[in-house]
Each structure stands twice: as structure tokens, then as C-alpha cells.
Amino acid sequence: MAQSLDRLKESPSQTAGPYVHIGLTPNFCGIGGVYQSDLGSTMLNGETKGEHIELRIRVLDGTGTPLKDALIEIWQADANGLYNSPAELRGAADPNFQGWGRQPTDMETGVCLFRTIKPGRVPFRDGRLMAPHITLWIVARGINIGLLTRLYFSDEEKANAEDPILARIEHRVRVPTLIAERQGDTYVFDVHLQGEKETVFFDS
Amino acid sequence: MAEPGSNRAPETGAFFQRDRQWHPAAFTPNYKSSVLRSPQKALLSFDNTLSELTGPVFGHAMLGELDNDLIHNFAKAGESAIGERIIVHGRVLDERGKGVPGVLLEFWQANAGGRYRHKKDGYLAPLDPNFGGCGRTITGEDGSYAFRTVRPGPYPWPNGPNDWRPAHIHFSVFGHGFAQRLITQMYFEGDPLIWRCPIVGGISNKEAVEALIAALDMQSTIPMDALAYKFDIVLRGRRSTLFENRPEGN
Numbered sequence: 001m002a003q004s005l006d007r008l009k010e011s012p013s014q015t016a017g018p019y020v021h022i023g024l025t026p027n028f029c030g031i032g033g034v035y036q037s038d039l040g041s042t043m044l045n046g047e048t049k050g051e052h053i054e055l056r057i058r059v060l061d062g063t064g065t066p067l068k069d070a071l072i073e074i075w076q077a078d079a080n081g082l083y084n085s086p087a088e089l090r091g092a093a094d095p096n097f098q099g100w101g102r103q104p105t106d107m108e109t110g111v112c113l114f115r116t117i118k119p120g121r122v123p124f125r126d127g128r129l130m131a132p133h134i135t136l137w138i139v140a141r142g143i144n145i146g147l148l149t150r151l152y153f154s155d156e157e158k159a160n161a162e163d164p165i166l167a168r169i170e171h172r173v174r175v176p177t178l179i180a181e182r183q184g185d186t187y188v189f190d191v192h193l194q195g196e197k198e199t200v201f202f203d204s
Numbered sequence: 205m206a207e208p209g210s211n212r213a214p215e216t217g218a219f220f221q222r223d224r225q226w227h228p229a230a231f232t233p234n235y236k237s238s239v240l241r242s243p244q245k246a247l248l249s250f251d252n253t254l255s256e257l258t259g260p261v262f263g264h265a266m267l268g269e270l271d272n273d274l275i276h277n278f279a280k281a282g283e284s285a286i287g288e289r290i291i292v293h294g295r296v297l298d299e300r301g302k303g304v305p306g307v308l309l310e311f312w313q314a315n316a317g318g319r320y321r322h323k324k325d326g327y328l329a330p331l332d333p334n335f336g337g338c339g340r341t342i343t344g345e346d347g348s349y350a351f352r353t354v355r356p357g358p359y360p361w362p363n364g365p366n367d368w369r370p371a372h373i374h375f376s377v378f379g380h381g382f383a384q385r386l387i388t389q390m391y392f393e394g395d396p397l398i399w400r401c402p403i404v405g406g407i408s409n410k411e412a413v414e415a416l417i418a419a420l421d422m423q424s425t426i427p428m429d430a431l432a433y434k435f436d437i438v439l440r441g442r443r444s445t446l447f448e449n450r451p452e453g454n
Contacts, residue, residue, distance in 0.1 A: 008299045008438045010220075012412045013227045014389040015235075015403060016374065019322045022337050023312025023374055029322055031336045034277050035268065039310075062240035069324070075259065075382045085258035086214040087381065100260040122254050135255050137385050142237030144228040144406050146385055150255070168250060193241050203222065203247035204256050204383055 013145035020071050020139060025104050040073065040102030043116045047096040050079030050117030054186040055151065057112045059105060059138055062194035066110025070140035073102045074114055074151075076133075081120030118153065124164040131159035131166065138191065148202040151189050154181045174200050217443040218252040219383050220299055228406030235402045236363050256383035262308040264342050271340050274313075274353035278336030285335035287316025287354025289430040292390070292418065295347040296377065299441030303347025307439070308378040310340040311351065318359030318369075327359055352430065358397050370397035370404070379439040390435045391417045 021029035025038040044052065055074070059067040076099050077083050084093035093099065097117065105112040121129040131152055138147040152160055160166055160179065169175050177199045180187035191199045230242035270277035275285045296307045314320045314337065317329035321337050335354065343349045358371050370391050377386045391398050398404055398417065407413050415438070424432035 006301070007441070008297060008301055009226055009412070009415065010222065010299060010440050011377075011386065011388050011415055011438045012407050013386060014374075014416070015237075016376075016387045018324055019312065019320045020374070020387075022320060022322055023310050023376055026336065026338045031278070031321055031338060034336050034338055035271070035340075039266075067241070073385070075255070077255075083254060083258040084260065085380075086261060087216045087258045088254070089214065089216060098260050124253055125251065130253065130255075133255070135382055137382065139387055140241065142235070142239075142241035144230055144232060144235070144238060144242070146387060147243065148256075148383070148385075165248075165250060165253070168248060174245075194244055198243060198245050200245075200248050201243050203224070203249040204252055 015141060015144050016071065016139035016146075018069050018141040020069070020141075021104055024071055024102060028104050038102070040100055043098065043101045043114065045096050048117060049094050049096070050119075052185065053116060053118050055114040055116065055134070055180065055189060056186050057114070057136075057151075057189045057191065058110050059112075059140070059191045060193065064195070067105055067140050068107050068110045070105045070110075070112070070138060070143075071102065072105070072112050073100065073137045074116070075100050075135045075137070076116065077119040077122050079117055079120050081122045083122070121159065126164075128162070128164055129159070131156050131163035133163075136191070147193075148204065149191065149199055150178055150202070151187070152179045153187060154179050169200055174198075215380065215442050216257060217445045217448070218257060219381060219440040219442055222440065226409060226412050229408075232402070232406035234364075235406055238406070252381070252383055257381050259378070259380050259382045259384070261306065262342055262378065267340065267342060272351035274335070274337065274339045274351065277339060279334035283334050285315070285354050286332050287335075287357075289352070290355050291350060291352050291424060291426070291430050291432040292373065292435055293348070293350035293421075293424060293432065294418075294435040294437065296343050296349065296379070296437045296439060297347055298379075298439050303343070303345070304379055304439055305343055305345045305347060306380070307343040307347070307349075308340065308376075309343065309349055309437075310338070310376040310378075311353075311373050312338045313353065313356040313373045314359060316354045316357050318357030329357065329359065355392070355431075358395070363402055367402060368397050368400070370395045370401050375437065377437055377439065381440075381442075384439045386437075386439065388416060388437070390433075392433065393417055393420050
């Protein structure tokens, strides 16, 4: 026997279930008066720097049906590529941009909308720049552990081509599953949970 | 940047990798909703980048006075929710055993009859006009937290022909890094439905299930008022950055 490493185990995940809105977006599901507003529902104010964009995201199950009870959180850098976080040591991020948002998918259409800004580039561990991207975390009934992935931008072809994370995807036909398509000021992004177009999810 | 006024050096190490055998698998067919919602291809593994290491800060100033009191935060003035009054308390720790301060905890649950205040819940048990079912708090310097609520009821759900959820409280846990993000459920010591539940059954390790069962804590009860349950939550730990190679200039 060797000494014990004396570590704890992470609490096991459990599904967010069908009523996740009660806890995370109570105003959205009709529980008013407890919190002033739903946390993460507004990402921008009049002073936020950067190009204003809209993300139009759907999450599709194995039959191609959009989930109407999912919840998505996004996390991203500001327009200069700085995170508004104590672990960001490179400088102060835009004080008018927290970089975090939370939205439920619409209960009728399954569409989830975020109004945010296009993030700048953030360095990879070795100092190379990653392409602009937004990290997504998806939970819902039937999802036992939250799904982590990224949204990249279709109009950043050159940056995407040199992105160290995209470069790690062995089956190149799967790279487009992480790239949102630009339509005006909106980026459209379908997350496929299963099937031929299954989105690349992360273990990081 | 570091929080103003904080003596703590910001922690920037990568998180310990997740033990995916300890968590429930994505595909757990006894929980039918997982069948068409579980990714089937291999996950892309990589060491955390800044995008996973960083995360937003939630300050105590955002909290309302009744945010951690589900007995009163939806109740009419002078009234309170119906049910067995309980205090749920504990600490948020990381895998190295350190308390994690500043963690945003959000919780939601059914009322004492097992009914959720949600238009998709059609269970015949009635709504309690004084119970909304949501609350939140932020952990203190030692990672501790507490809230007051009523014990939720168990309820039947459409999965198998006669499946019942054990009494449970949902927890959303927001630590310091986005890669620590976690949703889980707390169960109650002694509930015979825990071991019959297809959602709990997605966890294959008995010890892992037991890590989600809160213990009755008689020392923390308030006599003639409320019982107490202790529920600790563990988030991914961080590596030390002491010997990590950094690109020039960092």
C-alpha cells in the first residue's frame, strides 16, 4: 500500500430534468416576483464594446426534433479577447461585458436566442491564437451530464483553419458541426445530439 | 483580473480531468429520455484552455433577502409554504478538499405534495399558492451555504409504467471555471425510492450514488421548528501551476 492521495470525488451529475426553468429562469416560466430578472438574460448594455450579433441556436435530438425544454449557457471573451474573470491575468476585460449568458429554448419553436458581441481571439496554452469562439454548455431532460462544446464563426475561415482545437478533430467532416453560419447579423447554429451530423462535444 | 480587495492569488491551473465512469453515462436506456438525447460519438478530449479555466464572478450583492428561503420567497405576507420544514446546509469543496468560496448555488424542487409550479407538470397533487420552488445563494469564504425550504414530495413520472422519483432537490453549481459547471440532485437519507429510480440508476457506482444522499443532521436542526440535512458538493479540483511550462512572456 502507498499513501492515500486524499482526494475527493466530484459530485456525480444528474439530469437538469424537464423543470430546469423553475430554478434557472423562473421569470421565463411564470414564477414572477422571486428574482427581479432571470440571471444571464441580458448580456449587453449601451456601453459594451464590439460588434453586436445574435446567436440563433437549436438543439436537435436523434430524430431531428428540436428540444423545447433545454437550457443553454454561453461563456466568451470580450471584443479584445479578454475574459471577465479572476483567472484572466492578461489584462482587464470590458467592464460592460460579463461574457456569460443563459437562455432557455423556446417552448414552442425550440429556438434559443442570445444577443451578444463577437469575441476576440484568445491564446491557446502554447500562445498560438485560437479562432474567435463561444463556449456552450447544454442541459435538458434526458441529458445526464451537461454537454460542453464551442460555436465558431463561418466568416472567420482563416482563423478557423489555424485553430488548435478544431485541428484536433480527427474526422475532418465533423469540423463544420462547430461552425455557425452567418446570416446578416445573426449566426445560426444547430446542435445535433446524435446522428450523422452529431456535434463534436468536449471532455475538457 | 483578480477581485479588488481580495488577498487570494487567482487560481489559474487546469482542472482535474472528469472521471466519466463515476458520472452517469450519456446513454442510460432505463431512463427513456436519454435514448434520443445522448451523444454517441467519442468526446473530444483536451487540456483546459483559458476558455474552460475562466468563469464569471457572482457577488453577494445580487442576492435578495429571501433568495435562500423557499418557505417565504413566494408566499403572501404573513403566510408560508406547507410541508415539513427543513434546513439544507453544507459546503462546496473541490477535489483537493478545500472549501470553494463565491460559488453560485441555484436550487429548485417540487412542493410538499410532489408537484412542480410548471405548466408541463400535470400531476394531480395541488399547487401550494405559497410555494414557488426556486432559491439561490452564494457560498461563503469556507465554501459553506444554507437555505430553508420544505421537504419535496416524491412523485410519479411517465417513464416506465409505474416509476416514481424519490424526494429530491435539483442543484445548479457554478464554480470558478466554466469547466466546473455542474447540475446534480440531492436525495434524502433513508428514502427507499432512491434505489428504484431509473435516473439515479444511471450512476453505476453505489458510492457515487451515496455521495448524492444528504444526511439527517440532528445537530443542525432548530428544535420545535425545522429538521436539517447536510449536503456537501464537490467540484473539480485544479492542478498547481508551479511547474507548468508557459509560453515566453506569460
